[in-house]
Amino acid sequence: MNSGIEKDVEAKDTTEEHSDNSENTKSDSMSKGDAKKFYEEKGLDLSPDVPVKPKPIPTFEKSLADKISSKFGDKLRVDYVRADRIRVTTKREDIIDVAKFIRDELKYDHAESVSGVDYPDSSEIEVIYHLGSYTDEKLGRQIFALATRVPREDIPNPGSDATRTPSLRDVFYSVEFHERECFEMFGVYFEGHPDMRRLLLPEDWADIPPFRKDFKIKGR
Template structure:
């Protein structure tokens, strides 16, 4: 069995072992697995993925803006299990008005920077984050430039 088949089998086993109430869906595209998790169950699922299933490496946290769809934002986590060489994406949807999900900084310290970047560029709040503030843009910057409704010309600069 190739390494690719092993990781696919392992990820399928992992998804079957997660709490059924928390997982809303799963998909595989080009041998890359993703699962949709309810935002209120995110911490429980992430802790189980880390502690029980060995996904100890948080590669990235990002978001996708599906404007004008509601819910508008999908927060995406990329996890890696070294023991099984398996990649898993965990996705959760957040509502439009003050989008918010629980912070995973208590599970992976590297989430600190990833969540700050997501907050800075998309305006998604991470509840329980120890220092949620802009990381790339100045504190006085208005708006979140990766939102689809952000002006393509940037903010209305008054340069005179």
């Protein structure tokens, strides 16, 4: 990872490719100390990437998170509470109950997005629902992220393998097309979805779901 630090981000950031095994002659000729001096002269900040400063936990978001964790206890895990953002993870068996509680008690009413994230190292795919509210004035700023993890198979067979989770379409109607997209891109089958067909991919797509990490872009 030493190639990045020697590059001038101002001049080359849009044209240079990042690569770990750098063939950059500049990085060979310049020692780390020289590079540091070079960038200090140019006024570039070389402090750690993410400043580690604890932020105070906002009270309103904390009260919402407490409400849901007191109801479900160890069935769910509160991952973080930040300003305007809460994220909880639950098992897929409980996701419908949790989602109904979020809709009926916490007054979130629609899904902003449904994302899949592939974690091949732990053989899991995470499905995250980002929920928002139009009706409750206080929740206008808030996004509630509800996540669940499903098992991932190395040779996927979308629709008939273990990569499946209950659909939230009956709870939040607005997830319908988002779940269809997640199905084709990650191979996560949503049980109980009325119309689990492909949406963006062609009908004759015969490769693995393309947003999985083992699907590589040509030439990369």
